[in-house]
Amino acid sequence: MEDKTGVPGRAGRGDEPDRPLREPAPIDRPRIDDAVAASFSRPKGVPGGFDPSRRGTPGPGPSGAPNENGVPGRPSGPQPADPALAQAFGPEDGTENGIQRHPSWQDEVSAPQPPQPDPWRDPQAPVGIGTPALEEQPHPEPVDLSRTDDTPATRLSLSEALFERRLSRRALGAAVAAVAVVALVGGAIGAVVADSARVLTTSTVRIADAPDNVVRPDNTVGDVAQRVQPAVVNIQVSSPSARGEGSGIVIDPDGYIVTNNHVVTMDGAADRADIDVVFSDGSRAPAEIVGRDPATDLAVIKVENVQNLTVAALGDSDSVEVGEQVIAIGSPLGLVRTVTEGIVSATQRPIALGESTSDGDVVIDAIQTDAAINPGNSGGPLIDGTGAVIGINTSIFSQTGGSIGLGFAIPVNDVRNIATELMTEGSIQHATIGVNARKADNGSVEGAEIVNVRDGSPAQEGGLQEGDVVTKVGDRLVRSSDELVIAVRRAGADNDVPVEVVRNGTRVELTVRPALG
Structure with a gap:
């Protein structure tokens, strides 16, 4: 490409000026002494590496013939192994299957064979007759009842016990007795259950009587x-x-x-x-x-x-x-x-x-x-x-x-x-003092308030006055007019009885002799 002046330049945009190219950087190769070269360099006459694909890349001649430079070529294809190396590292069976196993693996068993294909999972498997699904059961051996070891005995079936005479008469009799006992107990339980069910379902009315020997509680x-x-x-x-x-x-x-x-x-x-x-x-x-x-x-x-x-x-x-x-x-x-x-x-x-x-x-x-x-x-x-x-x-x-x-x-x-x-x-009279009374309700004292006193009565003779509140007759407290009547009757007639009253806020004790009235 040329610029406007006709000088060749670097490809670029039309408005960019041509720039000079940089020289490639020199390759810095380390110095290799003769000892290293003798140890790691290619053998004499070998121009390339050891890549097997480059084997037989010599000149125009047949395999092994010198190439154009006069260097003899390597033969093409696999070459026979060195006998010493083949014996040391080759497979045991003589085949070329790879490198020999480690000596420590020599005692291991060979790898298991892959399982046979399951015909039940392979829809393309052919149909054939195989082994039966159930194996034939061997005939049970006779039971030896006389042995004394701890080996568990084989159980007998009912037909063997009854018809093949595998049990002694004594053992058979014990078994029959056990069955009879179980049958009796089961029959009794069944009768009780049936009777209970019949009580719930029968239309017959049965009223149970109380037992005669029941101890009744004391009826005081x-x-x-x-x-x-x-x-x-x-x-x-x-x-x-x-x-x-x-x-x-x-x-x-x-x-x-x-x-x-x-x-x-x-x-x-x-x-x-x-x-x-x-x-x-x-x-x-x-x-x-x-x-x-x-x-x-x-x-x-x-x-x-x-x-x-x-x-x-x-x-x-x-x-x-x-x-x-x-x-x-x-x-x-x-x-x-x-x-x-x-x-x-x-x-x-x-x-x-x-x-x-x-x-x-x-x-x-x-x-x-x-x-x-x-x-x-x-x-x-x-x-x-x-x-x-x-x-x-x-x-x-x-x-x-x-x-x-x-x-x-x-x-x-x-x-x-x-x-x-x-x-x-035929009649009776009670002691009285000849007053009419009512229950005291002034709140300050409790007793029988005298409302009136009859003339010539024992109350008048004893000094009782209207307005007095009787609080006690003899030994009995008086809290109402009814209790005053009871207290006078209890005191009796023709006996001097102390009577306590409250008069104008002051307690006064009088003596009254009740009379029959």
């Missing part, structure tokens, strides 16, 4: 009630205009029966009425009123010509304790021989029985109980755990008319005294 309430019930009676009262009933107990073998005054008078509705007594055995007899005490709601009636009466045992009401178990027996709601059970929930509970049974101050010093008492229980006994009568059931507190666990009984010690007086005298 039942035993007490069974002893006392013959002494409890049902009292039926009727008049031309009314009818009522209640309960009572026999207190004397001559036919005396104690009950409530409001039972025989039908709550004051009749002065005289027909009274019938129904005993526990169902027999019936008419009764007459012997005497009654409206102030304590007690009455005594008597039946005639009734033999072999069971008399109730009277206990001691002063020894009754709160929490003691008690039993009530009577005819609530007309249901005769009804037994209820509870405890004593309070003692010395002053209770006013109300205007419906009142012929005066009707107040009792009651035993409170939670044993169920309902209309018809009135006049019936309240019994302790020994079977002794400790009270006569007389009233309940209820907003509905039914039992709510607040029943009241007249203490039997009061009943005994009053009933004896009624049986002998």
Whole structure:
């Protein structure tokens, strides 16, 4: 290529000027001394390397002939090995398979042969008959029962044991006995299961009876009630205009029966009425009123010509304790021989029985109980755990008319005294001091406030005045007007009794002698 001046230049863009070419860098060859050259240079007459592809690259002559430079060429093709080298490094079998193995490998086994092809995985494999899938089982050897070594014996089949006589008679008998025992046990279990299933599926009704030898728990309430019930009676009262009933107990073998005054008078509705007594055995007899005490709601009636009466045992009401178990027996709601059970929930509970049974101050010093008492229980006994009568059931507190666990009984010690007086005298009078009182409600003192004092009464003679608040009579504290009545009765008539009052904020002690009123 020439530039614009006609001087040859380097090929490039037309706007580049021609640059001079650099001379090639000289080759720096290290000096090789004669000893190194003698050791590592080519042999004389060998122009090239040892590459087998360059073997036989001599001149134009046949193999081994000199080339154009006069150097003899190497023969072409493989040359025979040196015998010494072939013996030292050639293969053992004489073949040209490669370099001989290391001497330490001489003891190794030859490589395993490749596995035969699996005809089941080769779809092109030919079809042929092979070995059977199951090998033929050898016939079992006879069992030697006499051997004593620990080698496990071959098990016998049922046919061998029964028909080929491989077991002794004794062993066969033991096996038969074991089978019989298993069959019996299985049959018993099957019978029980079948009977249980039949109970669930059969249409026949079977009611099992309780065994006779069952030990029943002690029935204390039942035993007490069974002893006392013959002494409890049902009292039926009727008049031309009314009818009522209640309960009572026999207190004397001559036919005396104690009950409530409001039972025989039908709550004051009749002065005289027909009274019938129904005993526990169902027999019936008419009764007459012997005497009654409206102030304590007690009455005594008597039946005639009734033999072999069971008399109730009277206990001691002063020894009754709160929490003691008690039993009530009577005819609530007309249901005769009804037994209820509870405890004593309070003692010395002053209770006013109300205007419906009142012929005066009707107040009792009651035993409170939670044993169920309902209309018809009135006049019936309240019994302790020994079977002794400790009270006569007389009233309940209820907003509905039914039992709510607040029943009241007249203490039997009061009943005994009053009933004896009624049986002998036909009437009774109680101690009184001749005052009307009410419960003190001024908040500063608790007691019975005197509202008025009758002229010439024991209270007037003892110095009591209107406005006095009685807080104590004898040894008994007074917390209400009802308790004042009870305290005066307990003190008795014709006995000087200390009375403590609060007058104008000052405590004053007086002496009063109650009288019969």
